[in-house]
Amino acid sequence: EPEVTQTPSHQVTQMGQEVILRCVPISNHLYFYWYRQILGQKVEFLVSFYNNEISEKSEIFDDQFSVERPDGSNFTLKIRSTKLEDSAMYFCASSERTANSPLHFGNGTRLTVT
């Protein structure tokens, strides 16, 4: 069964450093997402992406965050200057359609900012 793959599985970085989290969505999906889960909290929406542009973003997704689809298969999340509070599990997801279509998630990248 097709799946969403994320790399790396664990990333440790120092505060203020830039990180790039990578994702390969399911190949025939057109909509892409990033979610995150801070330890002990709910899974929360960050951003959705379609047709090479952001469709919607949450309040969390400030100027420190950016997303890109650099080629036909990868989807990346960049955090320019990491803060301690960015430590979380980051999940990439994709879906066939924008509405009434289940999201399929990757296994996540655990980001630890020290």
Next chain:
Amino acid sequence: DQQVKQNSPSLSVQEGRISILNCDYTNSMFDYFLWYKKYPAEGPTFLISISSIKDKNEDGRFTVFLNKSAKHLSLHIVPSQPGDSAVYFCAASAEPGGNKLVFGAGTILRVKS
């Protein structure tokens, strides 16, 4: 953000019996609801969904019931198996907004053999 609530942090069920997981929501604009299962160190795995135009959807051992007037949905797993032990998340979305999912806090299900 309390738009989607799963009030039971955990549930323990005997193998072969029914597991019932509950979810309440407050936003009347939600029109699509999903259940995800999550094992440790893995991402959420989609189980089953239901549109607001339906009140029941079934897929094998999994059935989701939606009560719009009560703003309540439930997931029934029959029969429960030890491999069903995981965290179960309820999620919802509203048009417009496509698949911007709002998640509940999750319920840990333990199926005892």
